[in-house]
Amino acid sequence: MKNSTKLLCLIALLFAGSHVMAQTDDQMKAWMAYSTPGEAQKMMSKSEGDWKAETTWWMDPSKEPQKSSGTAHNEMVMGGRYLTTRFKGDMMGMPFEGLGTIAYDNGKKIYISTWIDNMGTGLGYMEGKMGADRKSIELRGKMYEPTIGKDVMMREVHTFVDENHQKIEMYTTGNDKKEMKTMEINLSR
Numbered sequence: 001m002k003n004s005t006k007l008l009c010l011i012a013l014l015f016a017g018s019h020v021m022a023q024t025d026d027q028m029k030a031w032m033a034y035s036t037p038g039e040a041q042k043m044m045s046k047s048e049g050d051w052k053a054e055t056t057w058w059m060d061p062s063k064e065p066q067k068s069s070g071t072a073h074n075e076m077v078m079g080g081r082y083l084t085t086r087f088k089g090d091m092m093g094m095p096f097e098g099l100g101t102i103a104y105d106n107g108k109k110i111y112i113s114t115w116i117d118n119m120g121t122g123l124g125y126m127e128g129k130m131g132a133d134r135k136s137i138e139l140r141g142k143m144y145e146p147t148i149g150k151d152v153m154m155r156e157v158h159t160f161v162d163e164n165h166q167k168i169e170m171y172t173t174g175n176d177k178k179e180m181k182t183m184e185i186n187l188s189r
Contacts, residue, residue: 033106037080040104040111040130044083047074047166049189053089057183070096072187091119113139113156120144126156135160148175155179164189 051072056065070089077084085100098117105112115124126141136159142151153173160166170183 035081036106038104038106040106041076041080044102044104045076045080046160046163047083048076049074051166051187051189053087054186054188055089055091055183056185057091058181061180066092068096087117111137111139113141115143120146124154126154128156145172 051074053070053072055068055070058065068090070087072088073086075084075086076082081103083102085098085102087096087098087100089096096117096119098115100113100115103112104110110127110129113124113126113128116122122144124141124143126139128137128139130137136157139156139158141154143154144150145152155171155173157169157171158166159169166187168183168185168187169181171179172182173179
């Protein structure tokens, strides 16, 4: 009787152990799929390098836009998982610099963008998807607007014109619930 009880306990432990091992293997496969750069990251890597930026922005749609120029340095980091952008230029006669990150979340199947710059102390955050044309990414999110003292809805469209040209368009939805184009950046290398 004692030997049969020991045998049953051993069988139960082996079964439980194999179940835990199978679960661990599945978990490992899930982590590997989540953390391995794929086609989206490969597409983002095409933006690596140094770019010239021509920026147009609208403070008031009834007035002429303002223009400035700058440079952007794009680099894939963390083993090709994220695209970072370091932007330098001028805005309204003042030095301007910004730092952005674009990621493709393999689990959620979305693009995520963050932005910080020296014209504020907050962080912009947006999420979006690749367009059906496979040449643009549309992102939506919020950013604090100090002139009205609250977050405003933002929309950003990154268009990959060709290997050496990109366009970024930014739109803001104001208190009147109307969307207004606030900035366009044309990048070339």
